[in-house]
Amino acid sequence: MCGAGSRARIGYAQILPEVRMKAPIRVAVTGAAGNIGYSLLWRLASGNCFGDDQPMILQLLEITPVMERLNGVVMELVDSAFPLVHDIVATDDVNTAFRDADAIFLVGSRPRSKDMDRADLVAANGPIFVGQGKAIGESASRDVKVITVGNPANTNCLIARANATGLDGSCFSAMTRLDQNRAVGQVAAKLGVPAAQVQDVFVWGNHSDKMYPDLRKAVASELPAMGQLDLAWVREEFRRTVATRGKAIIMARGASSAASAASAAVDHMRDWWKGTNGRIVSMAIPSQGWYDVPEGLVFSFPVTVDASGTISVVEGLEIDAYTRDRIVENIQDLESERSAVAELI
Amino acid sequence: MCGAGSRARIGYAQILPEVRMKAPIRVAVTGAAGNIGYSLLWRLASGNCFGDDQPMILQLLEITPVMERLNGVVMELVDSAFPLVHDIVATDDVNTAFRDADAIFLVGSRPRSKDMDRADLVAANGPIFVGQGKAIGESASRDVKVITVGNPANTNCLIARANATGLDGSCFSAMTRLDQNRAVGQVAAKLGVPAAQVQDVFVWGNHSDKMYPDLRKAVASELPAMGQLDLAWVREEFRRTVATRGKAIIMARGASSAASAASAAVDHMRDWWKGTNGRIVSMAIPSQGWYDVPEGLVFSFPVTVDASGTISVVEGLEIDAYTRDRIVENIQDLESERSAVAELI
Numbered sequence: 001m002c003g004a005g006s007r008a009r010i011g012y013a014q015i016l017p018e019v020r021m022k023a024p025i026r027v028a029v030t031g032a033a034g035n036i037g038y039s040l041l042w043r044l045a046s047g048n049c050f051g052d053d054q055p056m057i058l059q060l061l062e063i064t065p066v067m068e069r070l071n072g073v074v075m076e077l078v079d080s081a082f083p084l085v086h087d088i089v090a091t092d093d094v095n096t097a098f099r100d101a102d103a104i105f106l107v108g109s110r111p112r113s114k115d116m117d118r119a120d121l122v123a124a125n126g127p128i129f130v131g132q133g134k135a136i137g138e139s140a141s142r143d144v145k146v147i148t149v150g151n152p153a154n155t156n157c158l159i160a161r162a163n164a165t166g167l168d169g170s171c172f173s174a175m176t177r178l179d180q181n182r183a184v185g186q187v188a189a190k191l192g193v194p195a196a197q198v199q200d201v202f203v204w205g206n207h208s209d210k211m212y213p214d215l216r217k218a219v220a221s222e223l224p225a226m227g228q229l230d231l232a233w234v235r236e237e238f239r240r241t242v243a244t245r246g247k248a249i250i251m252a253r254g255a256s257s258a259a260s261a262a263s264a265a266v267d268h269m270r271d272w273w274k275g276t277n278g279r280i281v282s283m284a285i286p287s288q289g290w291y292d293v294p295e296g297l298v299f300s301f302p303v304t305v306d307a308s309g310t311i312s313v314v315e316g317l318e319i320d321a322y323t324r325d326r327i328v329e330n331i332q333d334l335e336s337e338r339s340a341v342a343e344l345i
Numbered sequence: 346m347c348g349a350g351s352r353a354r355i356g357y358a359q360i361l362p363e364v365r366m367k368a369p370i371r372v373a374v375t376g377a378a379g380n381i382g383y384s385l386l387w388r389l390a391s392g393n394c395f396g397d398d399q400p401m402i403l404q405l406l407e408i409t410p411v412m413e414r415l416n417g418v419v420m421e422l423v424d425s426a427f428p429l430v431h432d433i434v435a436t437d438d439v440n441t442a443f444r445d446a447d448a449i450f451l452v453g454s455r456p457r458s459k460d461m462d463r464a465d466l467v468a469a470n471g472p473i474f475v476g477q478g479k480a481i482g483e484s485a486s487r488d489v490k491v492i493t494v495g496n497p498a499n500t501n502c503l504i505a506r507a508n509a510t511g512l513d514g515s516c517f518s519a520m521t522r523l524d525q526n527r528a529v530g531q532v533a534a535k536l537g538v539p540a541a542q543v544q545d546v547f548v549w550g551n552h553s554d555k556m557y558p559d560l561r562k563a564v565a566s567e568l569p570a571m572g573q574l575d576l577a578w579v580r581e582e583f584r585r586t587v588a589t590r591g592k593a594i595i596m597a598r599g600a601s602s603a604a605s606a607a608s609a610a611v612d613h614m615r616d617w618w619k620g621t622n623g624r625i626v627s628m629a630i631p632s633q634g635w636y637d638v639p640e641g642l643v644f645s646f647p648v649t650v651d652a653s654g655t656i657s658v659v660e661g662l663e664i665d666a667y668t669r670d671r672i673v674e675n676i677q678d679l680e681s682e683r684s685a686v687a688e689l690i
Binding site for chain 2: 033038039041042043046048055068069071072073075076077078079080081082083084085086087178180181182184185186188189194195196198245248249251252253254255257259260262263264266267
C-alpha cells in the first residue's frame, strides 16, 4: 500500500484494499441513449453481466443528433454512483467507442418504419454495420466479444464481421437469447413451474418470425419437457406465441420490449464471459458448416461455453424431418438477407 | 430429495439441489407499470437487491386504467426467464398487492401537473397513501420493510405509516438515497476518482430542493473529502447541482430520472436488507427526536444498518450553525407538508 503522501493519482485497486478489484474492462454499447440501452446500462453497471468484482469503463456510442440525450443518460449513470463504474466515455465517434473494447453490445440500428419490408430494413442497416465492423477491426481488443442486438441482428452481425479486418469470426455473435428466454417463459407457464426449472431450451436460425425454438432436449423439473407437453401445442401455439411475442408486447405495453431484450443481452454476454457450466443455450454465430448451415451465415445454434469463453456448437443432435424443414427455412431466410447486402460483405 | 414418481408439484428448493434456494420472499411494487417501475423490476428480479440466492414473488400494483400496460410488463418479466422469480401477481387491489409482503416499494404517486404547487401535490397524494397505509397495516408481514419513492416521499411515508395500524414505525422509510448518490457522483467527478472511493456522504431532511447533502464526514480515497474540496464549491455549486439535478436530467434526456431513481431504491433496500457494514448512508425515517427533529416527522438522517436490518441513526455528530440552519429549514418544510395533510394522519 502507498503512504498518504503519494496517493494523489494512484490506481483504484490500490486505494480500496478491502474490495480488491480486477483491472477494469472496457464495455462498449451502441445506441446507448435508446430504450434498450437505458435498460442495459444499469444491468451492466450493477455487475449483473461481468460479475460483482469486475470494474468497467463504459464506452457509449450514439448518433450526433441524440448526444444531448446520451449526456442525460450519462448524468443518471453518474447519479447512480455505481462502485464498479470506473469511467464513462460518451461519443459519436465509432473508433473512440470501440477503442480497446473487451465486450461490445451493438444495440443501435435503424428501426423499421411503416413502409419498409425486411429487405429494406436489411439494406438500411447495412452501411451502419459496415462502419462499425471496420472500427471494431481497427480499434477493439483482439479477443473482443461482440453481441449484435439491433435488428436484423444476424445479418447486421454478418456485415460487421465481414468488415472487421484482423479479427477472428469467433469474436462475433448475434442475439437469439430473447427468443430462447421467451420459449422458456412459455414452457414454465404452461407447466406451472418457475423458469429456473426449465433448461436446455434453444433456438435455431434467424432472429425473425422464422426462428425455431427446439424443445427436444429441454428439461423441466429434471424430466424431459416433451414428455410433459402436447406436441400440437409445441408445434402451433407455443411456436406462434414465441415468434409473435414482440408484437404482443407492443400491443399490451404501448412500447417495444426493451427491458426483456436488454435482459437477454445480459444473459448472452454473461454466459459467453463466464461459461454455461454445461447448460445448452442459443447464440447466433458464424457457421462453420454445422448441421449443413452454409459457412459464414450467422445462424443460431445450440451451444455451450466453457470457462475460458470458447463457444462450442452442440453437435450430433438428431435432425428429424420437421427440424430439418425449420433449419432449411431459416437458411433460406438468411441467404435472402445476405443477398440484399452482397456488396457490403 | 423426492423420487421421480412424486415430483409432480414438489417445491422449488427440492427440485434444484445444485442451487439450493432460500424460501421465496414477497416483494410488492406500486406504480409497477411506470417508468421507475420498469427500471426497478429488472434490478430486483436479477438479484441485485436481495441477493443472488433469494427467490421472490413479485406483487405488482397499478391503477385500473393501466392494467393492460402492467400486463405487458409482466409478459416481459416472464420473457426474461429470471431464475429468482418464483411467481408474479399483477393486481389493482392494494390488499392483494401487499399480502404477506416482506418488502414494499411505494413507487406510484400522482405526478405534479403544471398548475400544482408542492402543497397541491401533497394534498393530491394524501388519499393514495392513506389507502395504501391501511392495506399495509392489514396485509403485510409484521416486519415488512417499506420504502417510499413516490413524491412527496417523506410526507407520503408519514401518511402511510400513520394509517398502518399494528405496524411499528421502524417498518417505514422514504428515499433520499438518490440525493446521496447524486452527491457522491458530484464529489467523485470533482476529485476525478471513481464513485467507489467516495463514502459516508449523507443527506439531511426532506427529499426536496431543501435537502442538505452533508460532506463533513465524507471520505474520498481514504482521506477526509472536505480537505480536498473548496468550501465555497461545497456550499454553493455542489449543493445547487444536487438539489436541481432532477430538472437537469429532464432537460438533457427529455424524460425524468427513472433508472437512477430505481437504482437508488435498490441501494436503499439492499442496505436495509443486508446491512451497511459500518458505512453511513441516508434514509428518511420517522424521527424519534434525534437532532431535535420533532418526533414522527419522516426525516433523512445519517444511519447505519446492522446485519439484522436494524437502522440506527448516527448520533453525536457536531451540529454547527450552518448545519443547524439547514436542519431547521427542512423541519419547517416537512412541518408545512404535514399541516397540509393534517386530517389524514
